[in-house]
Amino acid sequence: MSAPTRSYRSPRRERGAAQTRQDILAAARELFIAQGYAQVTMGHIARAAGVATKTLYASVGTKTELLHALLATDVADSRTTGLLDEVFRSQDLASAVTCLAHGIRDNTERFAPSIDLLYSSMASDAKAREVWDYVVTQYRQALREAAEHLVSIGAAAPHLDVNGAADRLWLCLGLSAWRSLVVDCGWSYDAAERLLSRQALNMLEDPVPA
Template structure:
């Protein structure tokens, strides 16, 4: 009986520690996004999370380790590259772009806090900058794969090659396009998705070379 009691208490402590860590991560994310990574101290995070500074360090390590833990949790689950398989089943430009716009919108909205976090920290943290560069590289490659499919189908303007199509997709659906409308202009994701999809179709059908 005493041994069972110890195991029960141990499991309860582990569960409590996991919840404390989760609370700390969520608090830190909110503070980093609101005030900027460089402006937030571990003391700020501890006070906002309602834990002792000693507990904070024991749970997540240093400030840099805390940031890396957030990035690992938030970015690792992105499914941007999986869009290719969905768009591949589309046989005309309008349906392919509609599918692409909706898939990217889903990722962009789902990972909005991650994108904000990277924006607030990548100028002062090399790891955050590396993660951002990795995300952009993967994103652009996914769009290039889709551009290759659209060119092969013959649904874009004849003067557009894979690079030209990929560049236009990036202009329409790159991270800055969504942030400009949603964050800077206050648009809804629904309106942004519709506008960017129409813009992409118009640019890819435009018969005049740029």
């Protein structure tokens, strides 16, 4: 009776396959952001990554599967955990808003390519829209928790309840606010942080009800 054959795994080959996949993902991200998800073909991605189309499909699957692989990676890396720790230790409005604005700025700047990817693809891909809705929900919840803290310590204007404070924080520090200044207007993140932080502070301490 012959001995059972043992499958052979080559670490070098596996490392090569992993690097090829990373090259493909990087090339696809760049093309999707620059040209829009709907305009990019698998042939474009294969040429940009320097691989055969057959290799492209073997590595990442279809174009939709490729997009979803990118989004899954981004969501795994993107978390609001820890964003509020310093805010909760703040006992005055100015320091709390400053901490919150800086923490959101860091996340927004760090994940700018991912946000650009979502913007370019969510109109034509339901999964991208689902991921965008998830990210928005996470950030709105974080801002609501910050609003709850500010109202509980009496730092916000007396006429503001949690909903009112949370809405003002979203208007001033939500993802669209950063994108409007940085992407649409060409501001630096430093300048955007200063303006949005000041705007949020003014709106939260405004004694006049809306």
